[in-house]
Amino acid sequence: MEKKWTAVIEPSNNLMDLKLKEVWRYKDLIWLFVQRDFKTRYKQTLLGPLWFIVQPLFTTIVQTFVFGNLAGLPTDGVPQFLFYMAGNVPWLYFSTCLTSTSNTFVGNAGVFGKVYFPRLTTPIATVISSVLNFLIQFVMFLGFTIYFMLRGSAVHITWVAALTPLLILEMAMLGMGFGIIVSSLTTKYRDLQVLVGFGVSLWMYATPIIYAASSLSPKMYTAIMLNPMSPIVELMRYGWLGSGTTPWVFWGLSWIVTFIVLFLGIIMFNKVEKTFMDTV
Amino acid sequence: MEEKDIAIQISGLKKRYRLGVIGGGTLQGDIQSWWARKRGKEDPNSVVGSKQHQKNATFMALDGIDLTVEKGQRLGIIGHNGAGKSTLLKLLSRVTAPTEGKICIDGRISSMLEVGTGFNGELTGRENIYLNGAILGMTKAEVDAKMDQIIAFSECGQFIDTPVKRYSSGMYVKLAFSVAAHLDSEILIMDEVLAVGDVAFQKKCLNKMSEVSQSEGRTILYVSHNMSTIRQLCEKCIVMSHGKIIYSGDVEEAINIYLQAESIESPYIEYKNFPEMNRLKNPKVKIESARFIDKDDILFDRNSDKLPIEINWENREDIQDMSLRVEILKFDRTPIAASIYPDFYSGKKGEKGSIKFMLEMPNLVTGKYTTNFTFFHKLSNGSHVNIEVVHGLYFNIVQGPEPIDWQSRYFGNILLPELEVID
Numbered sequence: 001m002e003k004k005w006t007a008v009i010e011p012s013n014n015l016m017d018l019k020l021k022e023v024w025r026y027k028d029l030i031w032l033f034v035q036r037d038f039k040t041r042y043k044q045t046l047l048g049p050l051w052f053i054v055q056p057l058f059t060t061i062v063q064t065f066v067f068g069n070l071a072g073l074p075t076d077g078v079p080q081f082l083f084y085m086a087g088n089v090p091w092l093y094f095s096t097c098l099t100s101t102s103n104t105f106v107g108n109a110g111v112f113g114k115v116y117f118p119r120l121t122t123p124i125a126t127v128i129s130s131v132l133n134f135l136i137q138f139v140m141f142l143g144f145t146i147y148f149m150l151r152g153s154a155v156h157i158t159w160v161a162a163l164t165p166l167l168i169l170e171m172a173m174l175g176m177g178f179g180i181i182v183s184s185l186t187t188k189y190r191d192l193q194v195l196v197g198f199g200v201s202l203w204m205y206a207t208p209i210i211y212a213a214s215s216l217s218p219k220m221y222t223a224i225m226l227n228p229m230s231p232i233v234e235l236m237r238y239g240w241l242g243s244g245t246t247p248w249v250f251w252g253l254s255w256i257v258t259f260i261v262l263f264l265g266i267i268m269f270n271k272v273e274k275t276f277m278d279t280v
Numbered sequence: 281m282e283e284k285d286i287a288i289q290i291s292g293l294k295k296r297y298r299l300g301v302i303g304g305g306t307l308q309g310d311i312q313s314w315w316a317r318k319r320g321k322e323d324p325n326s327v328v329g330s331k332q333h334q335k336n337a338t339f340m341a342l343d344g345i346d347l348t349v350e351k352g353q354r355l356g357i358i359g360h361n362g363a364g365k366s367t368l369l370k371l372l373s374r375v376t377a378p379t380e381g382k383i384c385i386d387g388r389i390s391s392m393l394e395v396g397t398g399f400n401g402e403l404t405g406r407e408n409i410y411l412n413g414a415i416l417g418m419t420k421a422e423v424d425a426k427m428d429q430i431i432a433f434s435e436c437g438q439f440i441d442t443p444v445k446r447y448s449s450g451m452y453v454k455l456a457f458s459v460a461a462h463l464d465s466e467i468l469i470m471d472e473v474l475a476v477g478d479v480a481f482q483k484k485c486l487n488k489m490s491e492v493s494q495s496e497g498r499t500i501l502y503v504s505h506n507m508s509t510i511r512q513l514c515e516k517c518i519v520m521s522h523g524k525i526i527y528s529g530d531v532e533e534a535i536n537i538y539l540q541a542e543s544i545e546s547p548y549i550e551y552k553n554f555p556e557m558n559r560l561k562n563p564k565v566k567i568e569s570a571r572f573i574d575k576d577d578i579l580f581d582r583n584s585d586k587l588p589i590e591i592n593w594e595n596r597e598d599i600q601d602m603s604l605r606v607e608i609l610k611f612d613r614t615p616i617a618a619s620i621y622p623d624f625y626s627g628k629k630g631e632k633g634s635i636k637f638m639l640e641m642p643n644l645v646t647g648k649y650t651t652n653f654t655f656f657h658k659l660s661n662g663s664h665v666n667i668e669v670v671h672g673l674y675f676n677i678v679q680g681p682e683p684i685d686w687q688s689r690y691f692g693n694i695l696l697p698e699l700e701v702i703d
Contacts (some may be wrong), residue, residue: 009383
């Protein structure tokens with residue numbers, strides 16, 4: 001009878017084996033990483049969690065001034081301040097997920113070089129702990145929305161708002177998918193890291209954040225909506241402000257892209273994790 | 281041996297590393313290299329003159345390892361730096377993957393290649409126990425069950441809710457070791473981590489390791505350069521050299537082989553052939569060779585002989601008032617005695633020098649010995665700076681019967697003259 005081994009270590013594994021079961025076995029570790037991130041983040045800081053409000057708030061104020069007042073871009077009849085903030089808050093979550101997971105291998109080389117645990121736990125924990133920042137920012141956004149509603153602005157919450165958890169999940173998956181692809185490549189090519197910051201800021205302009213998708217020509221609208229982040233931002237805005245469009249077909253498409261990116265990301269990540277200590 | 285009693289089975293394990301710089305480091309560099317090769321031109325990123333060499337420059341850190349470890353066995357792994365010990369442990373703990381071969385493991389493995397992996401200074405001792413435990417593969421429930429034991433063992437109970445960045449380095453290490461010592465895994469891999477903490481704690485750790493191995497049947501793989509801890513902990517030992525296992529079996533025998541592997545049974549040493557015998561990286565003076573004058577073996581008689589030695593060297597820099605120290609050591613490199621010859625040499629860069637001398641032997645008892653040759657500068661305050669240190673010639677004392685069966689452990693290595701009785 002063949003002996004049953006707990007683990008067999010060989011030069012290469014089956015590529016299609018995503019090893020998600022193993023990640024699940026280490027779920028306690030994921031939670032501990034999240035707790036660690038949360039507990040250590042605000043130690044010895046002046047403003048603590050308030051820092052996470054500062055960034056989207058000031059971005060929004062600047063955008064309101066530059067794009068709203070100076071350039072006079074239309075905002076679907078919604079107060080400009082709310083319009084920009086509704087785009088900034090989800091975008092910030094997505095870009096945080098992408099940039100912070102893109103550093104997984106290089107940033108954790110010290111720990112990874114000494115002990116084995118499923119490496120995928122690290123980016124997953126990062127994405128989860130970033131949700132907390134997002135929630136803080138989202139509460140701020142809701143506060144402003146309610147304030148503007150009370151002041152009688154043309155803002156109303158629609159049933160689409162109920163999809164928010166799904167939208168968050170998709171952003172997390174998409175951001176992590178791209179992030180771990182980059183992190184797999186950066187073990188060898190460090191300069192890709194520079195490209196990430198630059199790429200993300202360009203990507204923002206291909207997403208309807210500072211302009212309304214409804215103001216685009218039909219051709220441009222299609223092109224912009226092919227960007228998987230566009231339907232997410234658009235639906236978010238429709239849900240909470242009741243303005244803009246509901247690109248359901250494009251949203252379906254963006255889910256397909258999300259799954260493909262994440263799947264590819266995990267395959268690349270698993271392939272690199274086996275030997276990255278030799279090249280990092 | 282029944283198959284079910286096997287904890288680890290390694291077959292044909294190899295690990296290859298590429299020498300030199302891996303890739304250009306940047307995407308641009310790699311594309312440049314690729315484009316140059318494509319056009320049949322010289323790679324702009326390769327080292328000048330090493331075009332062909334670069335391609336095949338690989339290094340086998342492990343070169344065909346076969347090893348079977350039984351359950352509950354405490355296996356010591358010894359070998360010189362670069363023998364492949366750490367690479368083997370890295371492969372076993374899945375930090376990196378092998379190039380060839382296969383490792384089959386029955387049971388959970390926890391590796392301690394370093395103590396306190398993943399410790400976060402901002403977190404308290406207790407929080408770090410959870411985090412470190414989880415990194416090492418325990419669930420939260422398992423850590424909970426062992427929490428009190430871990431805290432008690434670490435001797436840090438008083439500070440357990442203080443951030444570990446406020447800990448002393450000793451406490452830090454104690455806490456980290458305690459977590460690992462209480463893991464539930466069946467196989468424990470340790471890379472010389474016991475070389476930390478105070479003596480009492482080291483002893484406590486070793487005892488703990490032996491205890492868990494015996495009472496819970498855990499398998500332990502332990503790498504160390506400290507032979508006494510190997511003796512205490514291990515029941516079987518392998519010796520590695522240049523990526524291969526050269527001996528597997530009895531601990532004492534293994535230690536002997538390990539020590540011998542370095543010895544040169546020759547009255548003449550050409551140092552360029554034995555780079556591992558040089559102890560300094562960039563010496564100002566480079567010892568090139570050493571020999572016993574007019575001798576073709578290394579056997580000496582205690583009663584009659586002095587050691588006639590010649591040392592040759594080359595000056596790498598201008599040298600002023602260099603002194604020589606010759607140390608006599610036991611085979612396991614425990615120092616016994618030394619002779620000093622002060623301020624005997626000055627010379628210009630590039631010149632070669634040599635010295636012939638007779639080394640007086642203390643009344644060494646029968647056995648194997650070795651020497652160290654050290655060039656140094658005396659400083660005005662009485663201390664000194666070494667400028668070249670090499671492992672010197674080996675020699676055996678073969679004659680000179682001791683009055684009784686000599687037990688070096690208790691008597692030492694020098695037979696003093698018979699007592700001079702007064703009245």
